[in-house]
Amino acid sequence: MAASEVNSANTVSSKLVLEHVSKSFRTRTLTVHALDDVTLRIAEGEFVCLVGPSGCGKSTLLNIIAGLERPDRGLVQADGKTIVGPxxxxxxxxxxxxxxxxxxxxxxxxxxxxxxxxxxxxxxxxxxxxxxxxxxxxxxxxxxxxxxxxxxxxxxxxxxxxxxxxxxxxxxxxxxxxxxxxxxxxxxxxxxxxx
Ligand SMILES: Nc1ncnc2c1ncn2[C@@H]1O[C@H](COP(=O)(O)OP(=O)(O)O)[C@@H](O)[C@H]1O
Ligand SMILES: [Mg+2]
Structure with a gap:
């Protein structure tokens, strides 16, 4: 792939950008690291499936992209704008x-x-x-x-x-x-x- 194509795929047409996203849940008895340093770019028109065992953090990641949860750390953007809510x-x-x-x-x-x-x-x-x-x-x-x-x-x-x-x-x-x-x-x- 040419350098310009790489560039456009990574920046210009990235619909969703997640960089170094981490999220933990602390309950009375334990702390769960649901997401640990997740970096992901999704381009316009892509159809992406997240696959993994139960409890690995798929819903947490979707909820963060939806704006229903906030990450502890990292950047989450849609169309170049930080996601702050649904x-x-x-x-x-x-x-x-x-x-x-x-x-x-x-x-x-x-x-x-x-x-x-x-x-x-x-x-x-x-x-x-x-x-x-x-x-x-x-x-x-x-x-x-x-x-x-x-x-x-x-x-x-x-x-x-x-x-x-x-x-x-x-x-x-x-x-x-x-x-x-x-x-x-x-x-x-x-x-x-x-x-
Ligand atoms: N609101 C919450 N409070 C405490 N723990 C949570 C909460 N949401 C998710 N978790 C924990 O985070 C981990 C990832 O959960 P989840 O994203 O729902 O996994 P998946 O969708 O891949 O099955 C699990 O261990 C789950 O128990
Ligand atoms: Mg789930």
Missing amino acids: GPHRLVMFQEASLFPWLTVLGNVLFGLKLINSVSAAERREKAEYFLELVGLKKFMHSNVHELSGGMKQRVALARALAPNPSVLLMDEPFGALDALTREQLYGDIQRIWS
Whole structure:
């Protein structure tokens, strides 16, 4: 790779930059070093998976990138700016769909869009329907959350996370609680949507 390409991959187009990030948790009985000197760069358009045994710090790293946790040491930047808290540009999908049970499928997807003031009600509705179509749930848009299967709930969570057009989508074992067949299908869907 040419030097200029290395440079552009490392600096200009780095979407996320983590440098020497460390994080410990101290409880009454013990101290856990969840992350120890992690350095990582992720470029625009990359799809990166963190793989490791349970308890090795994957969620901690995602939470730090999401701005939900602060590192003890190190630098964490998104688009060249230090991450100081959560924001609409970096959205998270968790293992449980964490949908709002008092809202319909459509209401859940509209929720995140309501935080964006520049979008009119009609545009929000159009966007929400577009993303529900993308995850194959448009015909369930008026359903209640309790009427959906686990896989369908995660699809709604995915549509809700994608609708505000985040520049980074963080997924923490998003399909871990689903059966093997549904999980395979959703992995395929994620790849298709990402492409
Ligand atoms: N809020 C917390 N308080 C105390 N310990 C924590 C907390 N969050 C995570 N840990 C500890 O940090 C380590 C890494 O956890 P985690 O990032 O959740 O791992 P993973 O997602 O890879 O399974 C574990 O030992 C866990 O017990
Ligand atoms: Mg985890």
